[in-house]
Amino acid sequence: MTVCYFGIYNKNYARNKIIIAGLKENGIKVLECNSREPSLLKYFNLIVRYWKIRNQFNIMIIGFPGQTLMLLAKLLCRKKIIFDAFTSVYDSYVCDRKLVSRKSLKAKYYYFLDWLSCRLADNVLLDTETHIDYFVKTFKIKKEKFTYLYVGSTPETFYPRKTTQKKDKFIIHFHASGIPLQGIEYVLDAAEELEDISKVCFNIVGGIQAVPAVQRRLISRNYKNVNFIAPVPINELAENINQANICLGIFGNSLKTKRVVPNKIFEALACKKPVITAKTAAVQEIFIDKEHLLFCRLSDGKDLAQKILKLKECDNFRNQIAENGYKLFISKFIPKEVVKPLVKIIEKGNED
Numbered sequence: 001m002t003v004c005y006f007g008i009y010n011k012n013y014a015r016n017k018i019i020i021a022g023l024k025e026n027g028i029k030v031l032e033c034n035s036r037e038p039s040l041l042k043y044f045n046l047i048v049r050y051w052k053i054r055n056q057f058n059i060m061i062i063g064f065p066g067q068t069l070m071l072l073a074k075l076l077c078r079k080k081i082i083f084d085a086f087t088s089v090y091d092s093y094v095c096d097r098k099l100v101s102r103k104s105l106k107a108k109y110y111y112f113l114d115w116l117s118c119r120l121a122d123n124v125l126l127d128t129e130t131h132i133d134y135f136v137k138t139f140k141i142k143k144e145k146f147t148y149l150y151v152g153s154t155p156e157t158f159y160p161r162k163t164t165q166k167k168d169k170f171i172i173h174f175h176a177s178g179i180p181l182q183g184i185e186y187v188l189d190a191a192e193e194l195e196d197i198s199k200v201c202f203n204i205v206g207g208i209q210a211v212p213a214v215q216r217r218l219i220s221r222n223y224k225n226v227n228f229i230a231p232v233p234i235n236e237l238a239e240n241i242n243q244a245n246i247c248l249g250i251f252g253n254s255l256k257t258k259r260v261v262p263n264k265i266f267e268a269l270a271c272k273k274p275v276i277t278a279k280t281a282a283v284q285e286i287f288i289d290k291e292h293l294l295f296c297r298l299s300d301g302k303d304l305a306q307k308i309l310k311l312k313e314c315d316n317f318r319n320q321i322a323e324n325g326y327k328l329f330i331s332k333f334i335p336k337e338v339v340k341p342l343v344k345i346i347e348k349g350n351e352d
Helices: 014-025 041-053 067-076 089-096 105-120 129-139 184-193 212-220 234-243 263-270 281-286 301-312 315-332 340-351
Strands: 002-007 029-034 059-062 081-086 123-126 146-148 170-175 200-205 226-229 246-248 275-278 294-296
Touching (some): 002 014, 002 041, 014 029, 014 081, 014 340, 029 041, 041 067, 059 067, 059 340, 067 081, 081 105, 081 340, 089 105, 089 129, 105 129, 129 146, 129 281, 170 234, 184 200, 184 301, 234 263, 246 263, 246 301, 263 275, 263 315, 275 301, 294 301
Parallel strands (some): 002 059, 059 081, 081 123, 170 200, 170 246, 200 226, 246 275, 275 294
16 A cells, blocks of 8 residues: 655654654555745646656645645545645634734635635544534534544654753743744743742743743743743754653643644653643543643643642652553554554545
8 A cells, every 4th residue: 555645744844754654654655745845846846756656656645734735636636635634724823823814815815725625635634523623613524524633743752761850950841832822821820820939940942032922021020930942953852851840731722722732742741741731622532631641721820830739749640640641642642553543544545
């Protein structure tokens, strides 16, 4: 069985890396037809590369991001096409980040891209059942077309490493880019609540200081228990996670927060770290509170601070959550397991 993995995707982006690795581990040959060229040249390169392998595969998968490629793929390929939507461009740019007005032409264009790409695909992949419900309701697509593949992580990068944890510090790790769903403001609220607690410090990794809301807070406050760390290579990020005592998920007040379970949660579980994240419909699909993760109230820095203290003050509880989360990750969220629903679609599609 051979698939064509088609797109303008970044090969190192976790979603594509996990799916490609998982397919190969399940015995499926993957032919990558990818272009990262600037501007319109990438589309020309894709056509040329596709033409060379057009008779060598059974099914096409469009990698993330792929909304702008679906029409081209449909014109080129008469075989079954599986589209990894992963997330909605309309939801991301219009609803979550609010980069454009809902009434603008750009918003209508983003909506059209999501709608058209899902309509043209034979099957559509998303990351949670809750996310599927959003697509069905918002873009009026039949639910039978969708399949969820949880995000997972790559265990060759994220795994428990032997580190010497500093006894004079209790490290809370949070990595993010500052987009609304991550809720950096609530992490800073928690840091303020815990400012006088001995040893507790927050390591915040990413370009967070460039976020306007964070800049305003830094002007008015001097955070003595927060270290702002510039973005680091992925291997160094894994080291940072392993040096932490607790890792944090997402806490934002946007609707998208309630629909996704991001990479960072799986990456922390893969490193056998206890994770605190907001209680949402999406995380409850997968995890049990106080067993695999510790949930806190959505958009509530005070409650997050209380949950951090709860784990800090009970070593056994903290270690048990870390152990349970790691076992669940190994059983369900390594690449080979994550793609099992996709493998079934591919096998069925080949029979048809």
